[in-house]
Amino acid sequence: MSDKVFRLYDSLSRTVKPLVTQEPNHLRFYSCGPTVYSYAHIGNFRSFITSDLIVRTARALGWKVTWVSNITDVGHLTQDDVADAGGEDKMERALRSKEGEHFNNVWELAEYYAEAYRNDWARLNLTEPEIRPKATQHVREQILATNELIEKGHAYETPTGVYFSVESFPNYGRLSGNTRDNLMDAVRDVVLDDNKRDQADFAVWKKDDKHLMQWYSPFGWGFPGWHIECSVMARAYLGDTIDLHSGGEDNKFPHHECEIAQSEALTGKQFCDHWVHTRFLLVGGEKMSKSKGNFYTVRDIFERGIEPLALRLALMSTHFNKELNFTEQTLADAAGNIQRMKRADAAADAALEAARLGPDELGETLATLYDEALDAMCHDINTSVALAKALEGAKSISREADKLSLASATSAKKFLDQINDLLGIVRGVAEVPVPVAETKVDEALILSKIEERTAAKKAKDFAKADEIRNELLAMGIELRDTPNGVEWSAKS
């Protein structure tokens, strides 16, 4: 068990403070997952990777972690804002869209995108949460919670649904600054709904017997509000009070603000004392949005033949509480760094096999570097420094690549294993098939050309050798003469 202190920026107190757990060395952690109405985009995963890194750091400290990350498959509305839970359900809208035509019903659509999400998750090498609950699996608890809120005087029924009374919860607005009064002053137009006692009140249950996903409740047919699902699932798996809660910055309001209000109104206890919100990702200096045409799903990037770990590294290259401007350069830099890590790993493997005699010349240096990397992670998930340490270690391994003793190689391997556990940037998990970029190369032709060139080189006909090399280059094939023979790869 490490005696290091794990410090994390908390958006509730707006300070960096130690992450304390109720039960020593056991972190109870809830992070908001996606609404599965489409493929996850790279911004979604930046936020998930923050959670992943927190979990990895906690485990590296020897903590036990119970991580719950939900999947929202009902109730997340297109205009789930302060004025009212308005708009339509995202799942329903998705079914009506062009992509939605592939599905027989909204349930199939949800399952398809949930599966795609888990697949992206694995490729990006995120650790698996202990529990991945779905909102639709917990509707009964949501109904019970709704009832309980009414009984306790925190919610009331109207002809359109059940609403949470913001006035009944004085702490409302503590997280986001959007107190009831501030909301009233908001510049945004407020949609008036005469059914609500107060325009700041938000929906806990929506009455709707036309909805594609509906359940029977004491309030008739309908479906649960978006916020109540997380209140209920966090409580079901982690108890009344949890240690840490995370999500994207847009979750802060209204989602998390409402979640706190509901949970604390239900239990009378503090819901969560430590909140982490990952800031948005910009693409080309602008907010990523479908309308601007700079919107990328994780799959879009993979389909270009980009190494998934490179995307992972690119997404974790900047602190979570700072916007990340995602560019081609970010991705290219990350890809280069992943190569460095992999080269060091390959060098260590080779040296392990060669089993050369000699002292361990790396052990001490690498142990220090790992310790510094872990320190960096404990200092508010400082990925930049942790990565720098990882690369420094990789460098010192690669530097001696061909001379590493068995003892050094063993130390090198240990370091790379530790770094991989902490940052997940050395080896991907089980090879998830990745779509190959459309190189469509004629391998036989290339090999014969290479052979031809090798013969020319042997005959010292370098002009011809160079000619063949240029010919291949024009085809997009790059050659490298290495001690182990000629290597080739598609030029990126």
Added chain:
RNA sequence: GGUGCCGUGCCCAAGUGGCCUAAGGGGAUGGUCUGCAAAACCGUUAUUCGCCGGUUCGAAUCCGGCCGGCACCUCCA
């Protein structure tokens, strides 16, 4: 109206008042290797941290003011 973030070399980016004459990556540029390349590896690359004041023995780091950029409270993590 509310809530936050950021301005550090050509680019990305760390920096927890003194070990900062400021990590790390990219690029550029020398070199080793190579028939030449490529790749790899080894060097070099900010007396300076948006601007102006202040606190301090000492500030990129704290305080105040100014200038500039951005985000959330719409779709969206």
